[in-house]
Amino acid sequence: EVQLLESGGGLVQPGGSLRLSCVASGLTFRSYAMSWVRQAPGKGLEWVSAISGSGDNTYYADSVKGRFSISRDNTQNTLYLQMNSLRAEDTAVYYCAKYDRYYYYAMDVWGQGTTVTVSS
Amino acid sequence: DIVMTQTPLSSPVTLGQPASISCRSSQSLVHSDGNTYLSWLQQRPGQPPRLLIYKISNRFSGVPDRFSGSGAGTDFTLKISRVEAEDVGVYYCMQATQFPLTFGGGTKVEIK
Numbered sequence: 001e002v003q004l005l006e007s008g009g010g011l012v013q014p015g016g017s018l019r020l021s022c023v024a025s026g027l028t029f030r031s032y033a034m035s036w037v038r039q040a041p042g043k044g045l046e047w048v049s050a051i052s053g054s055g056d057n058t059y060y061a062d063s064v065k066g067r068f069s070i071s072r073d074n075t076q077n078t079l080y081l082q083m084n085s086l087r088a089e090d091t092a093v094y095y096c097a098k099y100d101r102y103y104y105y106a107m108d109v110w111g112q113g114t115t116v117t118v119s120s
Numbered sequence: 121d122i123v124m125t126q127t128p129l130s131s132p133v134t135l136g137q138p139a140s141i142s143c144r145s146s147q148s149l150v151h152s153d154g155n156t157y158l159s160w161l162q163q164r165p166g167q168p169p170r171l172l173i174y175k176i177s178n179r180f181s182g183v184p185d186r187f188s189g190s191g192a193g194t195d196f197t198l199k200i201s202r203v204e205a206e207d208v209g210v211y212y213c214m215q216a217t218q219f220p221l222t223f224g225g226g227t228k229v230e231i232k
Contacts, residue, residue: 044212044224044226045169045223047221047223050219050221061220062121097169099216104171105159105174105216106157106159106171106174107169107171107214108171108174108180109171111168113168
């Protein structure tokens with residue numbers, strides 16, 4: 001069974017930084033693209049970023065471009081999201097998702113999420 | 121960017137009755153490879169999203185056959201043939217034809 005476990009969320013001041021992690025198990029991690037999706041309190045889903053299986057290709061939403069950086073360590077089966085210059089509007093639950101670009105072209109496995117709160 | 125618009129915002133349904141959700145994209149979701157990468161996700165209260173349907177009409181593993189997807193081009197529909205109590209939640213369409221990936225605003229299905 002494929003499982004994704006996020007960590008690293010917390011309370012941070014505006015302008016601060018945070019690094020989220022997502023550990024994957026039950027899959028050949030390096031074979032799959034991965035993605036981060038967030039959900040602000042009481043709001044809908046917003047795609048944040050994606051990365052190819054090799055890590056060579058990265059993609060970002062305009063709302064986070066230049067501030068967030070996605071990366072992965074395929075030897076540790078871990079996905080990361082480095083978040084800098086955080087703003088109040090970045091407050092959300094951040095989900096890690098397996099992004100199947102071979103067959104489904106959809107996010108077929110999701111973690112439980114980690115909560116980021118940006119506030120002074 | 122492709123804008124995904126879902127209607128209705130909310131759908132109160134009687135148990136055992138059908139429900140239908142519409143999703144419209146601001147441009148065609150047909151990829152250059154000929155496929156259409158439109159998926160539907162369900163988010164039950166307090167839970168992460170869960171994939172229901174991929175490539176317009178294909179049910180993901182374990183998804184009951186009361187869920188069905190249809191459509192083409194820019195207009196898509198998710199139907200629940202007979203709503204059960206466990207179907208309560210918010211449903212999202214998502215396009216993966218091009219970056220940035222985009223979601224619809226969500227449709228809340230609740231029991232009347």
